[in-house]
Amino acid sequence: MKKEIKILAIETSCDETAAAVICGANENSNIEIRNSKQIQNSKLKYPKVLSNVVSSQIDLHAKTGGVVPEVASRAHMEAIIPVVEEALSVAKNKIDDITHVAVTAGPGLIGSLLVGFNTAKALAYSLDLPLIPINHIEGHIYSAMPARVESQKSVKSKVQGIKFPILALTVSGGHTSLTLVEEHLKYKTLGQTIDDAAGEAFDKVAKLLGLGYPGGPEVSKFASKYRNKVESRKSIKSKVQGIEFPRPLINHPNFDFSFSGLKTAVLTHVLKLKAKSSGLTASQKEEICFAFEEAAIDVLATKTMRAAREFRPKGIILAGGVAANGRLREELKARIEKYNSEVEEKFKMNFYLPGPGMSGDNAAMIGLAAYYHIIEGEKGDWRKSEISANLQITDL
Numbered sequence: 001m002k003k004e005i006k007i008l009a010i011e012t013s014c015d016e017t018a019a020a021v022i023c024g025a026n027e028n029s030n031i032e033i034r035n036s037k038q039i040q041n042s043k044l045k046y047p048k049v050l051s052n053v054v055s056s057q058i059d060l061h062a063k064t065g066g067v068v069p070e071v072a073s074r075a076h077m078e079a080i081i082p083v084v085e086e087a088l089s090v091a092k093n094k095i096d097d098i099t100h101v102a103v104t105a106g107p108g109l110i111g112s113l114l115v116g117f118n119t120a121k122a123l124a125y126s127l128d129l130p131l132i133p134i135n136h137i138e139g140h141i142y143s144a145m146p147a148r149v150e151s152q153k154s155v156k157s158k159v160q161g162i163k164f165p166i167l168a169l170t171v172s173g174g175h176t177s178l179t180l181v182e183e184h185l186k187y188k189t190l191g192q193t194i195d196d197a198a199g200e201a202f203d204k205v206a207k208l209l210g211l212g213y214p215g216g217p218e219v220s221k222f223a224s225k226y227r228n229k230v231e232s233r234k235s236i237k238s239k240v241q242g243i244e245f246p247r248p249l250i251n252h253p254n255f256d257f258s259f260s261g262l263k264t265a266v267l268t269h270v271l272k273l274k275a276k277s278s279g280l281t282a283s284q285k286e287e288i289c290f291a292f293e294e295a296a297i298d299v300l301a302t303k304t305m306r307a308a309r310e311f312r313p314k315g316i317i318l319a320g321g322v323a324a325n326g327r328l329r330e331e332l333k334a335r336i337e338k339y340n341s342e343v344e345e346k347f348k349m350n351f352y353l354p355g356p357g358m359s360g361d362n363a364a365m366i367g368l369a370a371y372y373h374i375i376e377g378e379k380g381d382w383r384k385s386e387i388s389a390n391l392q393i394t395d396l
């Protein structure tokens with residue numbers, strides 16, 4: 001009997017309880033999929049996202065201005081079953097239609113990971129299904145791989161294959177890393193943050209300026225207000241000369257990042273202003289957000305392009321929650337276009353962004369990564385799977 005691959009994916013590594021259903025090419029159809037290269041090169045269908053349900057804990061953590069791990073895991077416990085049920089219902093599937101369960105095995109908050117993992121494990125055990133453990137960063141990378149997204153006219157469906165190697169910049173609240181994806185599921189970590197993650201720096205700057213939570217979109221909004229006030233980039237530069245924040249490690253030849261010094265520089269600047277007057281004006285906050293955002297983006301884009309020049313990838317993926325930042329997308333796109341105009345045809349790079357609703361944490365990205373693991377022959381024995389708060393992308 002022909003049976004489609006149908007994956008129920010679960011993600012609970014931080015503060016979003018998420019479940020999704022992904023459907024793939026036929027497991028035992030006439031067109032046998034032997035490996036992922038066949039997908040890459042042929043007319044075979046890309047995996048399809050049938051549902052992608054995310055229950056956010058933002059309101060809960062806004063009160064404390066950050067994620068409290070114990071609060072997060074309790075909220076996951078309340079939400080996980082309804083979220084799984086909704087993912088199945090949106091996909092118009094029943095649990096019996098599922099052929100594989102996929103779940104984030106790390107990195108992340110251990111108490112949060114446990115909720116999703118134990119739910120997935122219980123489902124795999126009771127339904128006698130394979131359990132595919134997925135690295136969260138790998139999931140973010142796969143959020144930008146070609147996939148059809150049901151109910152959306154996705155540009156992704158038009159992507160005709162993806163060429164390797166690909167350089168992936170993953171920027172989120174918990175991680176900042178540059179990974180060389182040599183082919184499907186084959187990774188080399190080139191560098192990562194040695195202290196704060198990029199999103200974490202956005203969140204901390206927002207907190208010290210008294211902006212909302214999560215901080216990334218707020219800082220970005222304030223920065224845009226400043227940007228909109230000045231007409232040209234030239235005039236922007238001259239205006240912020242007073243508060244040019246440091247760009248940590250930008251000139252270091254390695255691919256590691258550091259954002260803690262940048263955050264401290266913002267704090268020092270804020271304290272200086274506060275010593276002169278009791279509070280900050282809205283326009284002072286806008287200017288600080290702008291200078292901070294420019295510094296963070298400059299470091300991210302500069303290091304990514306340096307890695308591109310060294311490793312000559314065929315494309316760049318920008319993924320993770322911070323990939324929602326319009327200014328970062330715009331800057332990286334501009335630098336890739338400039339690079340493409342300077343190099344020979346064979347070195348030109350594509351630019352890949354996450355599919356709709358897939359920048360922030362979600363389970364569709366976990367299911368997409370799992371799909372490639374499955375077609376590469378992973379059996380997924382739940383007895384052998386475990387979670388790890390510091391899981392590396394090369395561990396699974």
Ligand code: KG4
Binds near residue numbers: 215216
């Ligand atoms: O990937 P994600 O949802 O969760 C983690 O794996 O951490 O990323 C969340 C992070 C938060 O730090 C949030 O502030 C940041 O992504 N973020 C942004 C923007 N939207 C979300 N940072 C900068 N600009 C944005 N527009």
Ligand code: ZN
Binds near residue numbers: 172173320321
């Ligand atoms: Zn994430």
